[in-house]
Amino acid sequence: MDSLTIILFVAAGFILLALLLALYRFIKGPHTTDRVIAFDVMSIAGIALIAMISLFSSRIIYLDVAIVYGLLGFIGVIIIAKYLERSL
Amino acid sequence: MEALKYIGAIISLFGSIFLFLGALGLIRMPDVYNRIQAGTKASTLGTILTLLGIGLIMPSWGGKLFILIMFVIITNPVSSHVLSRAAHHIGVNMYKNTVTDLLEKDENNTNSKPEKQ
Numbered sequence: 279m280d281s282l283t284i285i286l287f288v289a290a291g292f293i294l295l296a297l298l299l300a301l302y303r304f305i306k307g308p309h310t311t312d313r314v315i316a317f318d319v320m321s322i323a324g325i326a327l328i329a330m331i332s333l334f335s336s337r338i339i340y341l342d343v344a345i346v347y348g349l350l351g352f353i354g355v356i357i358i359a360k361y362l363e364r365s366l
Numbered sequence: 367m368e369a370l371k372y373i374g375a376i377i378s379l380f381g382s383i384f385l386f387l388g389a390l391g392l393i394r395m396p397d398v399y400n401r402i403q404a405g406t407k408a409s410t411l412g413t414i415l416t417l418l419g420i421g422l423i424m425p426s427w428g429g430k431l432f433i434l435i436m437f438v439i440i441t442n443p444v445s446s447h448v449l450s451r452a453a454h455h456i457g458v459n460m461y462k463n464t465v466t467d468l469l470e471k472d473e474n475n476t477n478s479k480p481e482k483q
Contacts, residue, residue: 285375289416292382296389296409303392303401311398311453315405318445319392322409323385325438326416329431330378333420341430348437355445359452 290330296323314358321351374422381415384408397461398453406446413438 297320304316325344332340360366388408395401414435421431454469 282371282375285372285379289375289379289382289419292379292386293416296382296385296412299386299389299393300405303389309398309458311449311458312401314449315398315402315446316392318442318449319389319405319409322406322413322438322442323389325434326381326385326413329417329420329434333423336424338427338430341427341434345430345434345437348434348441352441352445356448359445359448362452363455 286330286333290327290334293323293327293330297327310362314355314362318351318355321348321354324351370425371423374419376419377422378416378419381412381417381419384412384415386412388412397464398458399450399460402446402450402453406442410438410442413442 300316300319300323304313304320307313307316325348328340328344328347332338332344357366385408388405391404391408392401395404417431417435417438421428451469460467
C-alpha cells in the first residue's frame with residue numbers, strides 16, 4: 279500500500295466522520311430546521327464519499343449516482359422548506 | 367505525472383478536513399442560523415476541493431467532475447437561503463446574543479409602505 283492510497287483512505291475517513299457528526303445532529307436536533315440542515319450536510323458529504331468510492335474502484339459510472347443523489351437531496355430540501363413555509 | 371497525483375491527494379485531504387469541520391460546526395453552534403452558515407459554507411468548499419483533487423488524480427474524469435462541481439456551486443447556496451428564509455418565516459428563535467435582524471426590519475418596511483401613502 280503506497281502513501282497515495284493511505285492519504286486517500288484518511289480523507290475518506292474524515293468524510294465518514296463528518297457524516298456521523300451530521301447524523302448525531304439529525305437524530306438529536308431540537309427543531310425541524312436542524313434536522314433538515316443536517317440532512318443537507320449529509321447529502322453533500324455523501325456526494326464526496328461516492329466520488330471517493332468511485333476513485334477506489336476506478337469506475338466512472340458511480341459519478342452518475344453522485345449526480346442523481348445530489349439532485350434528489352436538493353429537491354428534497356427545497357420541498358421541505360416550502361412545506362415549512364406553508365406555501366406548498 | 368506522479369507529482370500531480372500526490373497534489374490531488376493532498377487537495378482531497380484538505381477538502382475532507384473542511385467537510386469534517388463543517389459537520390463539527392453543526393454540533394457546536396448554538397442556533398439554527400449559525401448552524402446553517404457553518405454547515406453549508408464549509409461543506410460547499412470541502413466538496414469542491416475533494417472533487418478537484420479527484421479530478422487531478424484521474425484527469426480523464428474531468429467532464430463529469432466539472433458538471434458535479436458546477437452543480438454543487440449552484441444548488442447548495444440556494445438550498446441554504448431557502449431553508450433560512452423558511453426558518454425565519456416560521457419564527458425559529460435566535461440566539462440570545464444576536465445583534466441585529468435585518469430581514470425582520472426589511473419585511474416591516476415593505477409592509478408599512480402602503481399604509482403611509
